[in-house]
Amino acid sequence: MIKEFPVELITGIEKIDLQHMELIARIKMLHESFLNGTNREKLAETFEYVKCYINEHFATEEYYMIKYNFPEVQRHQEEHKEFAEKYSKLETLFKKDSNSSDFNLDFNVQLIDWQKNHVMSEDMVLADFIRDREEVNASIKNESY
Numbered sequence: 387m388i389k390e391f392p393v394e395l396i397t398g399i400e401k402i403d404l405q406h407m408e409l410i411a412r413i414k415m416l417h418e419s420f421l422n423g424t425n426r427e428k429l430a431e432t433f434e435y436v437k438c439y440i441n442e443h444f445a446t447e448e449y450y451m452i453k454y455n456f457p458e459v460q461r462h463q464e465e466h467k468e469f470a471e472k473y474s475k476l477e478t479l480f481k482k483d484s485n486s487s488d489f490n491l492d493f494n495v496q497l498i499d500w501q502k503n504h505v506m507s508e509d510m511v512l513a514d515f516i517r518d519r520e521e522v523n524a525s526i527k528n529e530s531y
């Protein structure tokens with residue numbers, strides 16, 4: 387586990403934890419790159435990473451939401467969609483060009499905001515729900531022996 391990973395983000399759901407750890411590590415790297423002078427290549431690399439994060443991680447969470455009939459599914463998916471849209475706008479502007487340090491700052495702000503307002507809140511509600519469901523399923527399985 388990366389040492390900067392906040393313990394309060396550990397959900398015990400391995401796949402989600404690994405994906406969140408990678409996200410937090412990338413946010414940190416991007417922030418460091420901003421402080422040390424923007425490197426356009428690093429920025430491009432982070433944009434690529436976030437594209438994969440959106441595809442893979444959102445699919446992971448949505449798989450669990452559907453599997454366990456998560457009651458807040460609509461709201462959660464809406465937040466994923468909004469993030470993906472914001473990301474996509476920023477990426478389009480970045481590809482067109484110009485001042486990389488502006489993008490670095492905007493991207494940083496977007497990701498830090500996402501970490502605080504979604505990962506540390508909505509995702510934790512979802513993770514609690516998944517854990518409860520998995521515990522119930524495990525105890526039903528045990529009872530049937």
Ligand SMILES: [Fe+2]
Nearest residue numbers: 447462508509
């Ligand atoms: Fe989420």
Ligand SMILES: [Fe+2]
Nearest residue numbers: 443447505509
């Ligand atoms: Fe998440």
